[in-house]
Amino acid sequence: MLSGWTTAGHLACSHCAHDHDAYNLSHGRKPTWFDNHRKFLPANHPFRKNKNWFTKGKTVSESAPPIRTGEDVLHEIESLGLMKITELGSDEHNAKIIKTYKCGWKKRRRAHGVGKTRYLDDREYTATNNYVLFNCPEVAPYIEIYTNGLREHNPHINGAEIDKCLESDFAMWFKLYAQNASLVPNEFVQDLASGPLRSVRSVPIYYVNGYKFHTRAYGANKSTFNSGVCIKGSNYNETSIDYFGILEEILIIEYPRFPIKKTALFKCEWFDPTLNVGTKIHPRYNIVEVNQRKRLNVYEPFVLAMQATQVFFCNYPSLRRDKIDWLVVCKVKARPLVELPQISESRNQDAYQDDFPEHLDVISTDDIPTHLDDIEGTSIDLDDGEQSPEEEIKIDSDEEEFSKTDDSDFYDSDA
Numbered sequence: 001m002l003s004g005w006t007t008a009g010h011l012a013c014s015h016c017a018h019d020h021d022a023y024n025l026s027h028g029r030k031p032t033w034f035d036n037h038r039k040f041l042p043a044n045h046p047f048r049k050n051k052n053w054f055t056k057g058k059t060v061s062e063s064a065p066p067i068r069t070g071e072d073v074l075h076e077i078e079s080l081g082l083m084k085i086t087e088l089g090s091d092e093h094n095a096k097i098i099k100t101y102k103c104g105w106k107k108r109r110r111a112h113g114v115g116k117t118r119y120l121d122d123r124e125y126t127a128t129n130n131y132v133l134f135n136c137p138e139v140a141p142y143i144e145i146y147t148n149g150l151r152e153h154n155p156h157i158n159g160a161e162i163d164k165c166l167e168s169d170f171a172m173w174f175k176l177y178a179q180n181a182s183l184v185p186n187e188f189v190q191d192l193a194s195g196p197l198r199s200v201r202s203v204p205i206y207y208v209n210g211y212k213f214h215t216r217a218y219g220a221n222k223s224t225f226n227s228g229v230c231i232k233g234s235n236y237n238e239t240s241i242d243y244f245g246i247l248e249e250i251l252i253i254e255y256p257r258f259p260i261k262k263t264a265l266f267k268c269e270w271f272d273p274t275l276n277v278g279t280k281i282h283p284r285y286n287i288v289e290v291n292q293r294k295r296l297n298v299y300e301p302f303v304l305a306m307q308a309t310q311v312f313f314c315n316y317p318s319l320r321r322d323k324i325d326w327l328v329v330c331k332v333k334a335r336p337l338v339e340l341p342q343i344s345e346s347r348n349q350d351a352y353q354d355d356f357p358e359h360l361d362v363i364s365t366d367d368i369p370t371h372l373d374d375i376e377g378t379s380i381d382l383d384d385g386e387q388s389p390e391e392e393i394k395i396d397s398d399e400e401e402f403s404k405t406d407d408s409d410f411y412d413s414d415a
Helices: 072-081 089-099 122-132 137-153 159-177 186-194 389-403
Strands: 116-119 198-204 203-208 212-213 229-232 243-255 260-270 277-282 288-291 302-304 307-313 326-331
Touching: 116 260, 122 137, 122 159, 122 186, 122 243, 122 260, 122 302, 137 159, 137 186, 159 186, 186 243, 203 260, 212 243, 212 307, 229 326
Parallel strands: none
Antiparallel strands: 116 198, 198 243, 203 212, 229 243, 229 307, 243 260, 260 302, 277 288, 288 326, 307 326
């Protein structure tokens, strides 16, 4: 299934599209693409002239259709005038277009995969818009312009008041400011300033940074826990506290201006990061603990998916009553990452041995016999440790059986 393109009939191949060689079988009338592949071969390939191995008596001289880019496909879809599935009357409207143009785009409602569409309320919309803007490096210069303007109008304004103005007013100010192309020449930044759509797609699974994340609801009945999230705090350093939470929802937000831009946000419920209140660090072992009854007391649920790493929360290994509410944080290693030791750039590595060995034992050779065999002795057969060919085959087959492991379903297993 390819992003809403039908997989039945003569238009089943999204690459060939209308430039296809499909035909119906003479008896069953079922569509077939037999011998449709030779046109993709190089022009001088011998299979093109072969009249026996494929369709009898047929040679192929035509070339494959040109490869379409993503923009070509997008233009084709937009030119049809299809409505979004969330718009009123879209089913009837789209059905008429599909019937009229006989196009392959018949599953537009599934074009973005598994998930459901919902609308952000005012609080959610403001939070998502602000978070994307404040975490985009290209927007940082305009944040500085805005804050400098606040200080010019009010020299006595403090940091807390500036933060409050940023959260409540910056997005609207930036939207108006970016309408002047001479002030904001970057078209990408202009599109961000216009803000995302209120309609978002909510999905239960997301792959990022080598992790597979599940929402809490989706993973509730599974044997694995993929809902633990960790992000680094602001002004991160070795002594700062990370933020730990539970993934509640995965949102795919979209910016409408062409080309369409999307990003994924994690909506999380965060544990209180206050040290020794909601979070503890063991002084000796550096084990991080979080109090499952303490929550972050401000509304900051969203983070960019690419900022997240995965953690697992396990019960505290103690029977003490004061540890009942505490969970131990176990960080999960990303699948694609392999930790290797640091290797010096120099190719001439020092050998791990002494240049001048000391305290060597002196071995006397005076008592060693000159003959290793006893001429007067008898001979006996000894097992030299080698197996017969039959035994070797048996051992090899046993080792192969032992080495076989079942690959777990990628969608239902994790660290």
